[in-house]
Amino acid sequence: MKTSNPFITSGYAGPETFCERKRETAELLSALENGRNVTLIAPRRYGKTGLIRNAMNGLSKDFDQVYVDIYATECLSDFVKMFADAVVSALATPGGKLAATLGRFFGSLRPTMSPQPDGSVKWSFDLAETAVRSSLEGTFDFLASRKRPVVVAIDEFQQVRKYPEENVEALLRSRIQFLPDVRFVFAGSQLRLMSGTFVAPRGAFYNSTDILSLDVIGEAPYREFAERFFRAEGLPFSAEAFSALYRRFEGVTWYVQSVLNRVWQKGAGLRNEEDVDEAVAALVDNRNLVFHDLLRSQGEAARAVLRAVAAEGVTTAPTGRRFLLKHRLGAPSTVVGVLENLVDRELLYRTESGYVVYDRLFAIWLRRLLK
Ligand SMILES: Nc1ncnc2c1ncn2[C@@H]1O[C@H](COP(=O)(O)OP(=O)(O)OP(=O)(O)O)[C@@H](O)[C@H]1O
Ligand SMILES: [Mg+2]
Numbered sequence: 001m002k003t004s005n006p007f008i009t010s011g012y013a014g015p016e017t018f019c020e021r022k023r024e025t026a027e028l029l030s031a032l033e034n035g036r037n038v039t040l041i042a043p044r045r046y047g048k049t050g051l052i053r054n055a056m057n058g059l060s061k062d063f064d065q066v067y068v069d070i071y072a073t074e075c076l077s078d079f080v081k082m083f084a085d086a087v088v089s090a091l092a093t094p095g096g097k098l099a100a101t102l103g104r105f106f107g108s109l110r111p112t113m114s115p116q117p118d119g120s121v122k123w124s125f126d127l128a129e130t131a132v133r134s135s136l137e138g139t140f141d142f143l144a145s146r147k148r149p150v151v152v153a154i155d156e157f158q159q160v161r162k163y164p165e166e167n168v169e170a171l172l173r174s175r176i177q178f179l180p181d182v183r184f185v186f187a188g189s190q191l192r193l194m195s196g197t198f199v200a201p202r203g204a205f206y207n208s209t210d211i212l213s214l215d216v217i218g219e220a221p222y223r224e225f226a227e228r229f230f231r232a233e234g235l236p237f238s239a240e241a242f243s244a245l246y247r248r249f250e251g252v253t254w255y256v257q258s259v260l261n262r263v264w265q266k267g268a269g270l271r272n273e274e275d276v277d278e279a280v281a282a283l284v285d286n287r288n289l290v291f292h293d294l295l296r297s298q299g300e301a302a303r304a305v306l307r308a309v310a311a312e313g314v315t316t317a318p319t320g321r322r323f324l325l326k327h328r329l330g331a332p333s334t335v336v337g338v339l340e341n342l343v344d345r346e347l348l349y350r351t352e353s354g355y356v357v358y359d360r361l362f363a364i365w366l367r368r369l370l371k
Contacts, residue, residue: 012050019222020221025058064151066086073159076132076165079159084135136171157187177208186198218251219243222251230264241275241276255361266279287365306357314354314356346358
């Protein structure tokens with residue numbers, strides 16, 4: 001029987017199936033073990049979460065670990081619930097002291113009742129504003145009270161800047177800086193938001209962390225990593241086909257992994273570029289309904305811009321005359337607004353060389369439509 005698929009497309013499955021990132025892992029670990037907090041920034045799907053997990057896997061056993069992904073949080077109270085839950089679940093050992101600490105969280109959880117349009121009522125547990133803050137204090141107190149050092153990784157940290165409450169970062173910073181035995185990793189993909197917090201002189205965390213920006217994995221190490229698995233099974237592996245795959249997705253980890261996962265699944269090895277094409281087509285086909293829906297839910301102007309950018313590949317001058325005329329996009333001022341909005345909603349991404357459709361599979365799907 002063929003060994004289980006080594007090309008994982010979600011989560012982390014240990015160092016065996018984790019490609020390269022030796023330097024980044026070492027940098028992250030050495031910062032943490034030497035008392036420095038780290039900010040990890042990279043576009044979506046480059047492998048930030050994987051890197052955090054890989055580093056945590058190699059972290060000295062003297063450290064305890066907490067990992068929390070706050071992507072789904074929309075306000076401070078969401079954050080506090082998720083953060084407290086992650087901290088307590090990871091660090092709490094059964095015992096009386098814990099119960100007392102926990103009392104501080106759960107004592108303040110109050111159910112609220114809201115009438116629904118259909119006449120029924122909905123109950124939900126919401127933290128009152130003051131309770132939110134004291135629960136956050138409680139969680140930090142709990143962290144501070146521990147005898148062992150701990151690494152706390154907060155993934156998708158940029159969400160914090162989107163909360164309706166003001167100065168959440170300042171609130172966090174004011175506690176985080178006084179926790180000598182707690183090291184933090186802040187990871188995020190929205191460069192503008194992350195820079196605003198960690199790099200801009202007026203940011204709440206300005207100059208208080210190491211900045212690690214993650215690039216894609218190099219082609220050669222990625223090829224060697226992939227080849228090893230195919231060869232071990234006696235399967236063919238074409239370096240040219242791999243190179244075509246790598247270039248098609250500019251080396252972005254999730255896409256490369258997803259295609260390799262599909263190719264592996266077929267069991268015939270990576271023989272040629274057609275194997276890549278077939279896997280890519282299957283990935284795009286799978287998302288057909290979702291992409292249709294996504295496109296349909298955009299306004300007319302946004303749809304036109306998405307199509308135009310997809311058609312161009314990389315769009316250097318989206319408000320230039322040539323581009324506007326060619327794609328019949330109307331006034332530059334309108335297009336500027338639409339572009340900004342699409343970038344904010346992560347449908348477009350702005351690279352150094354121009355705008356691209358963020359989701360590369362969506363770009364391929366859009367180009368198919370244009371044929
Ligand atoms: N070094 C690696 N080797 C092999 N697979 C990896 C590596 N890094 C990440 N992956 C895989 O690639 C996929 C994307 O990685 P990951 O989720 O870490 O990216 P991310 O930057 O956190 O993305 P997002 O911004 O969407 O959260 C995951 O399925 C992960 O398992
Ligand atoms: Mg992630």
